[in-house]
Amino acid sequence: MSEQPRPPRAFERQSLKVYPLSQRESLSAVEDILISPQSSPAPVNQALQEQINRCAQDIQQARARGASVMLIYGAHLLRNGACPLLEAMMQGGWITHFATNGAGTIHDFEYAHHGRSTESVQRNVAAGTFGAWEETGRAIMMALARGALEGKGYGACLGQWIADDGMPPLELAKLDAMIREEPFHPLASARVDYRSLCKRYPDAETLHRMPHPWKSASILAQAYKHGVPVSVHPGIGYDIITNHPAFMGSVLGRAAERDFDLFCEAVDRLDGGVVLSIGSAIMGPQVFEKSLSCVHNLRFQRGEEAVSGHSIYVVDLQDGGGWDWSQGEPPKTHPAYYLRFCKSFSRMGGRMEYLQCDNAVFTHRLQQAIQGDDAS
Secondary structure, X not given: OOOOOOOOOOOOHHHOOOEOHHHOXXXXXXXXXXXXXXXXXXXXXXXXXXHHHXXXXXXXXXXXXXXXXXXXXXXXXXXXXXXXXXHXXXXXOOOOEEEEOHHHHHHHHHHHHHOEEOOOHHHHHHHOOOOOEHHHHHHHHHXXXXXXXXXXXXXXXXXXXXXXXXXXXXXXXXXXXXHHHOOOOOOHHHHHHHHHHHHHOOOHHXXXXXXXOOHXXXXXXXXXXXXXXXXXXXXXXXXXXXXXXXOOHHHHHHHHHHHHHHHHHHHOOOOOOEEEXXXXXXXXXXXXXXXXXXXXXXXXXXXXXXXXXXXXXXXXXXXXXXXXXXXXXXXXXXXXXHOHHHHHHHOOOOEEEEEEOOHHHHHHHHHHHHOOOOOO
């Protein structure tokens, strides 16, 4: 007789065991990655340099007319040490909005706090420890829950947390009173979530403060310092903070909802502007197409024109499918049709160019081209 299958059982998230970051073998260190804006960038061919120069000119013209310059990036841009290059562009006012995925913020926090990030996925999944790091999951949840009480989104919450070495705790007795007295307040659910998270930790007040000695490696902290919005677009189950007993989907969703609105506000100012999608093969095109549709929906209701005159520069290491994207979209029978990061952006109006380039090299050369240095 065959063995009977085990009946389904509820997943006990609260029983997940997590470990200090100090016990993890991290694969990259801050001191090995950061790129100085004064250093010489790696060489590129003349055709690619001409594309980079054209991108720099478009950004300069966009800022002269007050249009958005949006930089959408994947986690590898941060992991490749580009933060100082991006800060140099922030100082010049060249970037008006950053957007990233959840992984981009996790590495950002870990570099800033621990000076180390990245782990062996294969080895740690096999051991059941992948993503099971106490400080990372707890601090990000605490930052998002606390910042939500002030109406902040994911990027602003974690940027402030890193820049200010935490946030001031809210006294729970006062919080309980607000929950009782204002049950239908717009922030009522955020207050309940924050209270629930704090109740999990007897020393919650102390845990609101933690050092971040390597803030220079944090795009979020530098953007917060310079007043540049950062929107974060995570997915539940995509990121290691899900592997933590403190994880709360409502906290993550609330923060991400606010940031999608911020992204749409930037898109609404994109006429004559520039979009840079650097190493964001999925999140960037997916979020951009939805936000552009939302902006058009509201504009058309007001009798306004569609977003126009914008340039889109898509940067990745892949070869673009062997297709000349300036000629439009390939047929479905061509493999390039299935390169989402090119196809979606090519459908978004304006002018789209694909640049096959290492993301840090592109950013380094772009920063120097914008600021007038000789990057040829």
